[in-house]
Amino acid sequence: MTTNSHDDSLRNLLGLNESKISDTTALALGGLGVGLIGLQWLQNQEKDNSLNRIFGITSTGKILKRSRANVAASTAQYNADLDKISSGVEGGMKAMEAREKDAIDTSARARGLDAKISQASQEQYGASLSGAYATAHKALAEARASATSQLGGAMANYNMGLAEQQFKDLMQTRAERAGILGEIGGIAGSLIKNAAERESMPQPSMGEGDLAKTRIEQNIPELQAPTGIEALDTTVRVVPPLKAFTDQGLNPLQVNIPYRR
Amino acid sequence: MSWKSTMNNALAAINQQYADVSNYYDQADLEFETQFKSYRGQAMTDAINSMAQNDVFESPVSEKQLNRQRKALSEQYATGKSSLAGQKMSALGSVESQRINYYQNLASLQQQSSASKRSSIASGIGTGIGLAASIAML
Numbered sequence: 001m002t003t004n005s006h007d008d009s010l011r012n013l014l015g016l017n018e019s020k021i022s023d024t025t026a027l028a029l030g031g032l033g034v035g036l037i038g039l040q041w042l043q044n045q046e047k048d049n050s051l052n053r054i055f056g057i058t059s060t061g062k063i064l065k066r067s068r069a070n071v072a073a074s075t076a077q078y079n080a081d082l083d084k085i086s087s088g089v090e091g092g093m094k095a096m097e098a099r100e101k102d103a104i105d106t107s108a109r110a111r112g113l114d115a116k117i118s119q120a121s122q123e124q125y126g127a128s129l130s131g132a133y134a135t136a137h138k139a140l141a142e143a144r145a146s147a148t149s150q151l152g153g154a155m156a157n158y159n160m161g162l163a164e165q166q167f168k169d170l171m172q173t174r175a176e177r178a179g180i181l182g183e184i185g186g187i188a189g190s191l192i193k194n195a196a197e198r199e200s201m202p203q204p205s206m207g208e209g210d211l212a213k214t215r216i217e218q219n220i221p222e223l224q225a226p227t228g229i230e231a232l233d234t235t236v237r238v239v240p241p242l243k244a245f246t247d248q249g250l251n252p253l254q255v256n257i258p259y260r261r
Numbered sequence: 262m263s264w265k266s267t268m269n270n271a272l273a274a275i276n277q278q279y280a281d282v283s284n285y286y287d288q289a290d291l292e293f294e295t296q297f298k299s300y301r302g303q304a305m306t307d308a309i310n311s312m313a314q315n316d317v318f319e320s321p322v323s324e325k326q327l328n329r330q331r332k333a334l335s336e337q338y339a340t341g342k343s344s345l346a347g348q349k350m351s352a353l354g355s356v357e358s359q360r361i362n363y364y365q366n367l368a369s370l371q372q373q374s375s376a377s378k379r380s381s382i383a384s385g386i387g388t389g390i391g392l393a394a395s396i397a398m399l
Contacts, residue, residue: 055382057375067368071361078357081283082350088290089346096338100331103305107327111319121324128332132339139340143347147354154358161365165372172376176383183387187394 030191060169064162071158075151082147086140093136097129220248264374268367275363279356286349293341301334 101122108118215222308330312323 055378057378057382058371060372060375063368063371063375067364071364074357074360074364078353081353085346085349089342092290092294092342093339096335100335104324104328104331107309108324111323113319113321113324117321117324121328124325125328125331128328129335132332132336135336136339136343139343139347143343143350146347147350150351150354151357151361154361158361158365162368165369169372169376172380176380180383180387183391187391191394 060166064166067162071155075155078151082144086144089136089140093129093133097126100125218250220250264370268363268370272360272363272367275356275360279353279360282352282356283349286345286352290342290345290349293345297338297341301338304330304334 104122104125105118108115108121214220305327308327312326
């Protein structure tokens with residue numbers, strides 16, 4: 001009884017009976033926890049793009065939206081300019097017609113022609129202008145169609161470019177997500193593996209025979225149960241781990257304690 | 262110089278080009294009006310002189326002849342004016358296409374910049390998690 005209790009004390013002093021199960025389980029749970037937190041973060045990331053929000057990064061959606069707004073404003077201005085050009089030609093034509101009619105009247109009066117002749121001449125001239133107006137309208141319509149087609153080509157390229165960007169962004173986001181998932185998985189896996197290895201590692205143990213053999217080999221006298229006044233001392237005494245050796249006159253660094261594998 | 266200021270300069274250059282093209286054609290239009298007035302005046306004077314030589318200056322027939330001249334001049338005016346307007350539309354369209362290309366490039370660069378920032382932050386976070394995990398495993 002005395003020997004067993006002292007052997008237990010020796011085991012405790014050497015830390016050989018300490019269980020590792022709680023540590024390894026904690027590591028494994030930690031790994032799983034990291035994985036779950038990572039997954040949760042990725043899900044939130046997809047919903048509100050928190051990484052962009054936290055670090056002040058402009059999201060692709062916002063960039064493309066702003067770009068579309070800029071292009072829409074720019075093309076609206078261009079279309080307004082085309083309208084202005086067309087109306088400028090119309091206005092020029094009308095001003096020219098008015099000037100010519102005035103010139104007809106002035107000229108007729110100067111030549112002493114009847115006012116009716118002047119009026120008839122003006123009407124004739126006005127009617128003959130349909131060809132000129134048609135020419136101007138045709139030219140303007142062709143120019144506008146050509147310009148619009150040119151712009152349509154640019155817009156097609158632009159939209160294609162934006163679609164490509166969106167696609168690239170999607171691919172990159174997926175790759176990043178896969179990378180982060182891989183990292184988290186790797187960390188969780190190594191934590192779990194580490195925990196499992198610790199679990200399966202043979203724990204050093206010391207049997208009764210080993211202790212007795214060591215005592216004999218190292219010439220350690222068997223410990224005796226306290227007697228006399230010491231036996232009545234019920235206060236708990238904390239003995240430093242190495243004191244048991246030094247009290248015996250031994251160097252603790254030279255004590256060789258065998259254990260079973 | 263950062264890419265942002267380079268892009269801002271590029272947009273300023275495109276806007277300037279658009280304004281320059283517009284001004285150039287406005288000037289050309291004014292020049293056309295001036296030249297046409299001069300040309301018309303000369304053409305009508307020639308026509309009237311011709312009629313005076315033929316003694317038909319004061320007859321209603323002369324008015325028909327003059328109107329034919331006026332009609333031809335008006336058609337020339339319409340052709341010239343609309344041609345200039347068409348050229349202006351086309352030139353502005355080219356610049357506008359450049360501006361659309363610019364916005365496409367800008368969006369692309371902004372997206373690449375954001376992706377790069379996001380990637381480096383994600384990498385930093387990954388490294389931090391890995392480091393923390395390594396320390397926890399010690």
